[in-house]
Amino acid sequence: MKISDKVRRISRGITEASVIMATPTNKGILIRLGFPPTLIEEAKETDIIIAVRAQDQDSLNLAIQKANEMLESPEKISSGDEKKSKLTDLDSALNAMPDANLVLISIPGEHVKDISLKLIDRGIHQQIFSDHVSIEDELEIKERAVKNGVLILGPGAGTSIINGKGIGFSNAVKEGPVGIVAAAGTGLQEVITLLDQCGIGVKHGLGVGGSDTKEKIGGLMMLECIKLLEKDPDISVIGIVSKPPSPSIQEKIIKHISQQGKKKYVLAFIGGRQMQDNRTGGRIIQVGSLASAVLAFAKQAGNDQFLKATAKTSVSQEDLMRAMEKEWTKLSDGQKYIRALYTGGTFTYEAQVILSEILPGLIYSNAPILNVKEMASSLTSEANSVVDLGEEEFTQGRAHPMIDPTIRKLRIIEEAKDPEVAVLLMDFVLGYGSHPDPVGAALREIREAKDLAERGGRYLSVISHVCGATGDTQGYESSISKLQSVGAVVLPTNAIAATGAALVALRGKGNIEKIYSQYLTLGGEF
Amino acid sequence: MAEGKKLFNVELKVINVGLDIFYDALQMQNVKAVDINWRPTPKLEKEIEDILDKLL
Numbered sequence: 001m002k003i004s005d006k007v008r009r010i011s012r013g014i015t016e017a018s019v020i021m022a023t024p025t026n027k028g029i030l031i032r033l034g035f036p037p038t039l040i041e042e043a044k045e046t047d048i049i050i051a052v053r054a055q056d057q058d059s060l061n062l063a064i065q066k067a068n069e070m071l072e073s074p075e076k077i078s079s080g081d082e083k084k085s086k087l088t089d090l091d092s093a094l095n096a097m098p099d100a101n102l103v104l105i106s107i108p109g110e111h112v113k114d115i116s117l118k119l120i121d122r123g124i125h126q127q128i129f130s131d132h133v134s135i136e137d138e139l140e141i142k143e144r145a146v147k148n149g150v151l152i153l154g155p156g157a158g159t160s161i162i163n164g165k166g167i168g169f170s171n172a173v174k175e176g177p178v179g180i181v182a183a184a185g186t187g188l189q190e191v192i193t194l195l196d197q198c199g200i201g202v203k204h205g206l207g208v209g210g211s212d213t214k215e216k217i218g219g220l221m222m223l224e225c226i227k228l229l230e231k232d233p234d235i236s237v238i239g240i241v242s243k244p245p246s247p248s249i250q251e252k253i254i255k256h257i258s259q260q261g262k263k264k265y266v267l268a269f270i271g272g273r274q275m276q277d278n279r280t281g282g283r284i285i286q287v288g289s290l291a292s293a294v295l296a297f298a299k300q301a302g303n304d305q306f307l308k309a310t311a312k313t314s315v316s317q318e319d320l321m322r323a324m325e326k327e328w329t330k331l332s333d334g335q336k337y338i339r340a341l342y343t344g345g346t347f348t349y350e351a352q353v354i355l356s357e358i359l360p361g362l363i364y365s366n367a368p369i370l371n372v373k374e375m376a377s378s379l380t381s382e383a384n385s386v387v388d389l390g391e392e393e394f395t396q397g398r399a400h401p402m403i404d405p406t407i408r409k410l411r412i413i414e415e416a417k418d419p420e421v422a423v424l425l426m427d428f429v430l431g432y433g434s435h436p437d438p439v440g441a442a443l444r445e446i447r448e449a450k451d452l453a454e455r456g457g458r459y460l461s462v463i464s465h466v467c468g469a470t471g472d473t474q475g476y477e478s479s480i481s482k483l484q485s486v487g488a489v490v491l492p493t494n495a496i497a498a499t500g501a502a503l504v505a506l507r508g509k510g511n512i513e514k515i516y517s518q519y520l521t522l523g524g525e526f
Numbered sequence: 527m528a529e530g531k532k533l534f535n536v537e538l539k540v541i542n543v544g545l546d547i548f549y550d551a552l553q554m555q556n557v558k559a560v561d562i563n564w565r566p567t568p569k570l571e572k573e574i575e576d577i578l579d580k581l582l
Contacts, residue, residue, distance in 0.1 A: 086563060087560060087561070087562045087563065088562065088563050088564070088565065089562065089564075090541075090543065090562065092562075093541045093543075093560050093562045094541070096560050097539055097541060097558075097560045099531075099539055100531075100539045100540065100541045100560075101531040101532065101533050101536065101538065101539050101540075102533065102538060102539070102540045102541075103540070103541045103542075103543060104540055104541070104542045104543065104544070104548055104552075105543045105544060106542075106543070106544030106545040106548060107543055107544045107564055107566075108566070111566055115543065123528070123529070123530040123531045124530070124531055125530055125531065125533050129544070129545070129548070130544070145530075147528065148528045148530060149528045149529040149530040150530040151530065151533060162533065162534070162538060163534065163535065163536075163538055165538055165552075165555050165557050166551060166555060167540070167548075167552075168548055168551070170551070172555075204534070228534065232534055232535070234535075403547065432551035432554065432555070433547050433548060433551050473554075
């Protein structure tokens with residue numbers, strides 16, 4: 001898996017690379033990926049297969065050469081970066097960098113507490129990406145951290161920005177007056193990249209992990225982060241981006257910022273209500289989606305920024321209807337379902353919020369929110385399915401789909417074979433830590449999916465959203481152009497993309513007035 | 527309350543424990559970082575652990 005990943009990253013021209021044992025399962029995957037079955041079947045179980053697809057001969061040759069080199073000398077797997085340390089334990093790392101002020105932890109959850117407590121005692125802040133840290137361990141870590149004045153971002157925090165630098169999965173965004181506390185990784189990425197496109201910079205984006213706002217943890221770190229952002233003189237607008245906290249925690253947070261906060265606030269509780277707190281003279285705006293959060297940040301920054309953000313990140317109801325009409329008029333009668341294949345957890349969540357309002361009781365997911373039915377199996381979609389490919393069942397023994405696109409590529413083709421599917425809905429997340437070209441890696445499958453439908457006398461609509469900043473190495477504009485070149489529709493936000501997908505499947509009949517007022521715009525009162 | 531190390535408005539100095547893609551991302555941004563090639567500590571068999579407990 002590691003060699004495959006390294007080979008894929010050697011050149012942009014390499015669109016697929018698998019360096020794997022020729023087990024029956026792996027051979028099956030390669031054949032499903034479109035490699036020639038006769039050649040694949042020739043391999044014996046003790047063989048290693050190097051399967052590469054590239055855009056040009058040079059990239060192909062380079063990939064095969066590097067794969068062979070890494071297989072011959074395993075130490076080269078992590079070479080190619082001479083600056084890389086050979087440290088093997090925390091103590092030697094602390095000796096090598098005695099003034100370290102942050103430790104980024106992404107090891108199996110059961111090992112996190114020991115390392116974390118040791119670091120807290122030395123006053124070192126941490127971002128913990130690891131999942132499967134028990135809630136009891138999280139509470140112990142965070143309570144001790146608060147006593148020691150240490151910040152714990154996570155567990156389960158993949159994304160942060162500190163002093164304008166991205167930590168974990170993050171994006172190359174401008175630094176500016178916004179500070180965000182987030183309990184939603186790709187949610188934070190969506191907001192910071194859209195703000196960047198509107199010319200609004202972010203200095204800090206602090207991910208606290210999904211469990212922080214649960215009753216048991218009590219929003220401990222969210223409150224600590226808010227206090228820190230209040231103290232930073234460069235921050236003028238503070239945001240909270242999160243799935244809805246438990247009610248008592250939400251009340252505690254709002255009470256804290258109403259009574260003790262001095263700065264302007266945007267509270268984005270995804271799926272929550274949109275409102276402005278008049279008691280604080282408009283200092284606090286509360287919204288229910290990532291898309292409306294961006295408009296609210298812009299509003300707090302000033303009228304010019306609000307107009308710019310509206311132009312940049314919104315699509316009017318009429319324009320969306322017209323664009324989607326071009327899609328639904330090509331569908332055949334039996335095509336009625338949406339299949340959403342997501343790599344981002346927060347995108348999965350936001351799409352469910354929107355789709356379950358338009359299609360109440362008709363949405364299934366492997367990570368269902370309230371009012372959404374649980375899929376019988378994550379591997380097989382049913383009716384309208386919103387699949388989070390980053391869930392545990394897909395990531396055991398392989399990299400997250402934001403890094404390794406293989407699982408989604410296979411799923412694109414499988415969904416296209418279902419004659420009842422009208423639209424595929426997908427996110428593409430760019431930035432640090434993500435695949436070097438997530439769009440390029442899926443283009444062949446999108447084209448194939450559309451061809452497959454066409455051969456069956458159907459049209460398959462592909463609605464997508466690219467979460468990225470213009471500074472990201474994967475290329476934001478070029479990612480959009482690539483998707484458009486294979487006939488995919490690209491919409492500016494995930495919330496608009498989900499709404500668009502529903503319109504296509506329902507041939508424009510969905511009641512989207514409420515979606516627009518609640519999730520895609522800022523109401524007239526603002 | 528005790529004070530942790532200063533984090534905001536000072537240079538970031540990061541130790542990465544785990545996924546090397548995150549270390550690579552820090553390098554790309556010229557953030558000072560060291561990487562630990564972390565491996566789990568092997569667990570002692572319960573029986574051996576009990577004997578050691580008695581001996582030590």
